[in-house]
Amino acid sequence: MSIITLTSDIGLQDYLVGAIKGQLWQNCPGAQVMDITHQISPFNLPQATYICKGAFAYFPPKTFHIVLINLFDRKADYVLLAEHNGQYIACADNGLTTMIADGMPVRVVKLPLDKQLPKDTFSIIKRFSQAYQELQKGKDLAELGQPATDYIVKNNLQPMTGQDYIDGQIIHIDNFENVVVNITRKQFDEHRQNRPFSIFFRRDEVITQIAETYADVPEGHKLALFNAAGYLEVAINKGNAAGLFGLQGFHRDQLTSNSGYQQLSFYQTVRIIFG
Incomplete structure (x- = not known):
């Protein structure tokens, strides 16, 4: 069929x-x-x-x-x-x-x-x-x-990178309010180069370890992992990360040509600092 x-x-x-x-x-x-x-x-x-x-x-x-x-x-x-x-x-x-x-x-x-x-x-x-x-x-x-030789070509939304950081954007919030960021495991590993790291998603919230499953942390605690699709996910074990931390998804107006990185809200950006 x-x-x-x-x-x-x-x-x-x-x-x-x-x-x-x-x-x-x-x-x-x-x-x-x-x-x-x-x-x-x-x-x-x-x-x-x-x-x-x-x-x-x-x-x-x-x-x-x-x-x-x-x-x-x-x-x-x-x-x-x-x-x-x-x-x-x-x-x-x-x-x-x-x-x-x-x-x-x-x-x-x-x-x-x-x-x-x-x-x-x-x-x-x-x-x-x-x-x-x-x-x-x-x-x-x-x-x-x-x-079709003249159809519209657009590239995927890519994280911004520097020698010691990656800035990713929130591209999806699932039914459990887990937050998916456009940083893949491959991109993370290539930039990390075995260095320690800190994942910042609010001024007073930081994660320094990558979990394998939600159960790696106690119930109600925050974690970061790479989901089955290979993308970074910020979550709370049996909690709602997006609602608790005030995180929002990516909006269409941020894709316009006159919209630069500086216009992205802090709550829509997840930064990983290496070293």
């Missing part, structure tokens, strides 16, 4: 997610339609990237991932379909393709939208459904649309 996944910033407060699934089940009979999440913060591309990369890695080849994030960032007559790691990523031309792929995907095509239909979520789902059906019939990606 083939798989279609759905990821969006739509939320679950109205009919839209249910209607999208109904449309997919009508247009793609036999497909297993699965949710990744619909709780992405509106227009939050860094958070969407973190969620998608973490989830997509565990799906089998040929999975068809529909990502409905910032769907109408600009008016366009097409949507994108990319091939990455043997899977397909269907999304708007808004930069997510290269963010999820951590660079340029193997192949990307433009899927033209029907000019007779309104440019809304349902016409886009219909176009993705058509592409899915054609792939199921054995067509190659190149047969589905024109090669």
